[in-house]
Amino acid sequence: LGKSIAKDKIVIEELERTLIEADFGVQITMDIIEAVKKSPDKKSAIEEIKKYLINILELPEKEERSETKPYVVMFVGVNGVGKTTTIAKMANIELKNGNDASLVAGDTFRAAAIEQLTIWSERLKIPIFKGEYGADPASIAYRAISESKGENRIILIDTAGRLHTNKNLMMEMEKIVRVLKKIDDKYPNEILIVLDASIGQNNIQQAKQFMVYVPLTGIVMTKLDGTAKGGSIFPIVRDLKIPVKYIGTGEGIDDISPFSSEEFVNTLFP
């Protein structure tokens, strides 16, 4: 007759607190506790939880990068999450991998958005496509990609921050994708949603709603150098099956790492 934590209210509450405080959210926390309640003690329950979480995060590996020339990566997300900074970091990774990269200033709305990305392109010494403020971002992206036809380079498209509750802005984003598909149905090769680790349950709504308008291929979670744990990623990966590609850990060009599910899960239970 084994003992189990199911009867131990204190351990259950401690596990619940750890998960809730990490922004997991109520529903998945209950699912996780239910899955591990037969564990004999807290230590083994945590080991079971880690396995459960890694299982959620490990999605089947996507195939190699498609051979399109150029290769197009588009970045989307709500306001202030770190899209523009992440693009600079990812362009730098491409350069370090020996690839050519160009930036597209697709935020034609926010004050100094084009200047901000331009400064990054100057620091990285890479080309940037830009247009006028108020121009249609779809037309800027279209021009950038068609002018780069046949080039062996990565093109990173910045877009304006937008709340998923703003239908017009969601449709503007959808149009960028639709217009690029006229050049090649494979475009954009990747659509990455940038999520801020300090945001709570709304991250789930963001991912779900953005997915309705554009086929997200990956997630970048930023600001994990803060104290937030980013637990909202689990319901998102579990339900939408979008892989986490990178995590942002600061404001500098090198403050980015490829996502490791083991490292991420171990940080939740130090």
Next chain:
Amino acid sequence: NIQNSFSKIFRKWRSKGKLTEEDLDRGLLEIKNALLEADVNYDVVKEFIEGVKESAEGEEILYALNPGQMIVKIVFDELVKILGKAKKEIYFKGNPAVIMLLGLQGSGKTTTAGKLARFLTKKNRKTMLVPADTRRPGAVEQLKQIAEQAGVGFYKPDTDNPVEIARKAPKVAYIEGYDTVIIDTQGRLHVDDKLMQELKKMIKVAKPSEKLFVADGMTGQDAVKIAETFNNNLDITGVILTKMDGDARGGAALSIFSVTKKPIKLIGVGEKLSDIEQFYPDRIASRILG
């Protein structure tokens, strides 16, 4: 909405005649989950539910005709009562009066600086915007463009030392006839000691009558740790919650106020400079309750 999510439990209550202590606890559990789903911090929820339980027991809810409705009303009233203490006006002292905006990266400080400047201009104040973020690429240019849009003054920094900017700008503003200075600062983590020290130095030389913590309305459980650290280090005078035009429930409002006891002065509701409004406790309360 809250009525619908609790209706299952409360409908069962109606057919019961008299509630047991256990029934009440089940109802409170539903409320606890609703608040956690709204991003209210775990400990803040615990404390809040205990307060509600005391009121509920006092109100003889166990014998009430419609206990479900009663408990929802108790929760709503309790939320409004707590958040109501959070409502206060902007405080101007000094000539010029200095307002400093501070907070985490990307929370909306620079945009809010413009909104606040425009808001105060409508109240006949003569405002100068001061760009003390000299590190983020394009930050000074961003505030400059916002100052033009808002039709307010703009301080041109002659150094990239934020403490020097904070020290000099109010003097220049005074000479140029401005009665209000809004200092925009670099986003910084509450756990970045060096940058928190920098902010302390800026406060020392600028002597702001308002140190406003600008927080993203969608912030999750970490809102408590973040706000507490800013408040303990800097003694903030108020909070501005941004991006409340989204569908985040806004539990961060309750978390931040509970832990700092500092007033929520304004709410950001969009990207335009006119998208700022007063903080209405009852509106935020019903939003948190979903």
